[in-house]
Amino acid sequence: MISAKMRIRQVKEVEIEGLGERIKQARLDSSKSLEQICDEVGLSRTYWYDIEKETLKGALSIENLRKIEEVLGVSFGVNLEEDCDI
Template sequence: MNNAVQVKRTIESVKEFPGLGQKIKEAREKDERTLTQICRQCGLSRSYWYQLEAEDLRSAATEDVIRKIETVLGVDLEVSFEVENAN
């Protein structure tokens, strides 16, 4: 049995990554699909997507969400979720 602890890494505020919302918006605008299609493929609501673009999240963004957006849009948003070791 695997006893590894799984940690869900999150972004509490998109403002932790200045310009992330703009990068997401630019990638979406370059894509030929509609926002509805992109959101469906990412598993996100349109309102949540607009929160991401506006850098005004009302709930945290998980690493899974950011990586899914990168995959669906074919971009690297340059967001690191590396945990710094305090030792």
Template sequence: MRIRQVKEVEIEGLGERIKQARLNSSKSLEQICDEVGVSRTYWYDVEKETLKGALSIENLRKIEQVLGVDFGVSLEGNCEI
């Protein structure tokens, strides 16, 4: 049996923090997007916080890994059954 839990949290200013981490990185935007596996358009939507829908935790973790930062975002919590 499969159980799915969908959880969204609002993290104010995360897009700007991602942008600053990119600007402080020695990697080019193209290199970052390549390593994360997203387009430049998607990346700019992340930075501007204009994504249609939410940024997946998987993509956030890839961004953190590529930029070498930890934004401190956690979706851990209790699941009530």
């Protein structure tokens, strides 16, 4: 008998107070230019500024947050798995 696979999707959004300001401060503390950071993360400068000002129309993806952390060499301590019930 062939075993079928089922995909499960988990969508979770959390609000982190002051994350935009912390990202901005990490950018300012970095030796990299905004243009270099955006190129490495794969985001436009407009989107980056929306992140810093916390004015995104949607949520920042965890993938983009991890890329930002990697490029800036910091961790913002966001862990969505802690509250996972699965």
